[in-house]
Amino acid sequence: MEDILNKRVAERGFKDKLTVIWKDALKAEFPQFDLVVANIPYGISSPLVAKLVYGTNHFRSATLLLQKEFARRLLANPGDSEFNRLAVNVKLVADVEFVMDVSRRDFVPCPKVDSSVVIIRPKADIPKVNLDECEEDDDERESEGEDFYSSSCSELEASSFKEKIIEVLKSGGFEDKRPSKLSHELLLHLLSCFNQAGIIFHDQTEQKNAGNAAFAASYNS
Numbered sequence: 112m113e114d115i116l117n118k119r120v121a122e123r124g125f126k127d128k129l130t131v132i133w134k135d136a137l138k139a140e141f142p143q144f145d146l147v148v149a150n151i152p153y154g155i156s157s158p159l160v161a162k163l164v165y166g167t168n169h170f171r172s173a174t175l176l177l178q179k180e181f182a183r184r185l186l187a188n189p190g191d192s193e194f195n196r197l198a199v200n201v202k203l204v205a206d207v208e209f210v211m212d213v214s215r216r217d218f219v220p221c222p223k224v225d226s227s228v229v230i231i232r233p234k235a236d237i238p239k240v241n242l243d244e245c246e247e248d249d250d251e252r253e254s255e256g257e258d259f260y261s262s263s264c265s266e267l268e269a270s271s272f273k274e275k276i277i278e279v280l281k282s283g284g285f286e287d288k289r290p291s292k293l294s295h296e297l298l299l300h301l302l303s304c305f306n307q308a309g310i311i312f313h314d315q316t317e318q319k320n321a322g323n324a325a326f327a328a329s330y331n332s
């Protein structure tokens with residue numbers, strides 16, 4: 112791949128303009144960049160998109176070929192069956208535009224899944240929230256959540272935290288609302304209600320590693 116790329120660029124007289132960085136895209140520190148055009152491995156879609164949109168680079172756009180189902184989740188709106196935390200977190204800081212579907216039959220050899228091209232453009236105005244509270248990999252949290260919750264707090268602490276959560280939901284008028292149907296504005300309002308009640312959704316991993324008593328969120332009573 113690298114050889115072919117170098118050859119093509121050299122043939123067109125742009126050899127001096129290309130630098131190939133041969134590193135794990137999830138671990139490498141990206142240099143300053145303006146545009147991303149990538150056919151990424153679908154297995155790292157979630158952490159890579161999170162790295163792009165929550166990273167420090169102020170890029171213009173990322174045109175990505177993604178697994179079709181993943182692209183649908185990024186494009187989903189409140190109330191859609193695909194709408195989930197990933198869509199909320201990405202759309203909070205970026206606009207996602209659908210470009211086209213690409214059939215699995217367009218590849219040789221034919222993969223098991225269909226694909227879609229989307230363009231992700233970071234928003235100029237980011238809501239004034241602590242973004243650490245939004246940035247978290249879906250799969251990581253889903254797989255860790257249960258163990259973490261049960262291993263790091265007593266039943267009494269868990270029950271008092273649950274009561275606090277219910278109190279915040281009731282006072283904000285969110286008791287009967289389903290998260291998957293909430294707009295960004297309402298989700299941000301809910302986040303600010305939690306924050307005002309002293310519930311901050313961050314540092315989960317650090318607290319876990321430090322062995323502190325903590326919940327899915329930290330709560331200062």
Ligand SMILES: C[S@@+](CC[C@H](N)C(=O)[O-])C[C@H]1O[C@@H](n2cnc3c(N)ncnc32)[C@H](O)[C@@H]1O
Nearest residue numbers: 112133134135136137138149150151152153155
């Ligand atoms: C879907 S293929 C695309 C290949 C090529 N860009 C193209 O369009 O034909 C994804 C490529 O990413 C590479 N890859 C897998 N995991 C990676 C990672 N963590 N960081 C960077 N590249 C990775 C794979 O080896 C594979 O070559």
